[in-house]
Amino acid sequence: MAAPTMEERKACWGARDEFWQCLDSHGDDAAKCEKLRRAFESRCPQQWVKYFDKRRDFLKYKKKLETEGYHPPEAAGKS
Template sequence: MGLLPGFLSTAPKSEAEKRADEVRTGAVAPTRAERARCWAARDAFYACLDAHGIVDTLNSEGRAAAARACPAEGAAFERDCAAQWVTYFKKWRVQDIQKKARLKELEAQGATRMDVQTDFTPRR
């Protein structure tokens, strides 16, 4: 005799678990402490990826490599950050690594680095 998934007994979620689910789905904005926890989890995940030479976790090969090499860090990152943030940070990581590699390549070819102001605040 099998049980249907809807009839399995599950403990009710605590208020903290409910809040975490709401942050993960984007239903509520994260507090400063929740953002800090997300960034710490992201940084730990990135450190693990760097240690194992994994760049892109958005493709199936990178996702599998990250799951093998950094399961705890990946789970914490997914748990502590809003789902949209996780996707954004993963895309940003790939683009940032590609940008740095391209800049290094250009400098090796003799390009000159230029300081560029990217905001509109007046310089003093």
């Protein structure tokens, strides 16, 4: 796979940002952002789409940790 050009990278990042903004404004309801998701997937290499999906999940998790703090899970077998 050839590396994306600067224009292709900008198009990919722009599509990603629009999709993420849509998710943020609709409470992560992907059904309401389906058109933007398809644009995101068509403008970005598949590996990048997977990476950006994981990155978004990580950033949301990190923000939750920063605002709510860490709460260890209850141990199921505690005596």
